[in-house]
Amino acid sequence: MGRLIQNIGFLGRPVRTGEVERILHGSVVHGIDLEQPLLGRTESLFAVVSQAERDSREMQLPFETIAEGIEALFAYDGAYWNGNSIVRLEYLAGLPCPWGDFSTTTPLFPFDMQVREILLVHRERGFDLSSLQERYPTVKDLRKGYPGLVADDEIMVFSELHPHLLREHHFPEGKSTPYCVDFARAKKYLGI
Numbered sequence: 296m297g298r299l300i301q302n303i304g305f306l307g308r309p310v311r312t313g314e315v316e317r318i319l320h321g322s323v324v325h326g327i328d329l330e331q332p333l334l335g336r337t338e339s340l341f342a343v344v345s346q347a348e349r350d351s352r353e354m355q356l357p358f359e360t361i362a363e364g365i366e367a368l369f370a371y372d373g374a375y376w377n378g379n380s381i382v383r384l385e386y387l388a389g390l391p392c393p394w395g396d397f398s399t400t401t402p403l404f405p406f407d408m409q410v411r412e413i414l415l416v417h418r419e420r421g422f423d424l425s426s427l428q429e430r431y432p433t434v435k436d437l438r439k440g441y442p443g444l445v446a447d448d449e450i451m452v453f454s455e456l457h458p459h460l461l462r463e464h465h466f467p468e469g470k471s472t473p474y475c476v477d478f479a480r481a482k483k484y485l486g487i
């Protein structure tokens with residue numbers, strides 16, 4: 296109930312089911328600009344969720360387990376996770392859930408600088424942190440590099456919204472975005 300009230304306060308209105316896919320394909324989610332949509336233009340929400348549910352069954356990896364793993368990563372303040380280096384990125388605004396039922400910020404305080412994104416840098420394939428910083432001197436450079444770094448399996452990107460998306464919507468984000476929580480990669484990087 297608290298969550299529903301928060302949602303209505305934040306978004307002004309609940310999101311209808313038919314609207315969700317349109318929002319996921321867009322580059323603006325509830326007023327927040329994204330560099331790329333959560334779902335590629337040629338990807339279907341139904342197909343992505345069905346595939347994730349198959350992966351979950353076949354790998355015997357419940358959505359809840361990945362969600363808890365990501366939450367534990369965000370709650371941790373050390374330098375390494377499962378042997379992988381941690382890079383924490385702080386932003387002013389958090390992304391509200393495209394379904395309109397959850398936000399990590401409240402309507403009264405929508406802007407709050409905090410860690411909203413964490414990269415795990417692959418312990419064997421990845422750069423060490425200093426070479427990553429040399430190659431991508433600004434956060435903007437680094438984020439532009441996400442697609443290539445993910446394609447080369449050098450990093451995995453986790454967002455503070457992921458636990459909710461996985462738990463409540465079985466949505467790991469589309470394959471076309473570097474934010475996609477691929478089950479095999481999540482298992483390897485998080486050590487779950």
Ligand SMILES: [Zn+2]
Nearest residue numbers: 392394396397
């Ligand atoms: Zn949601």
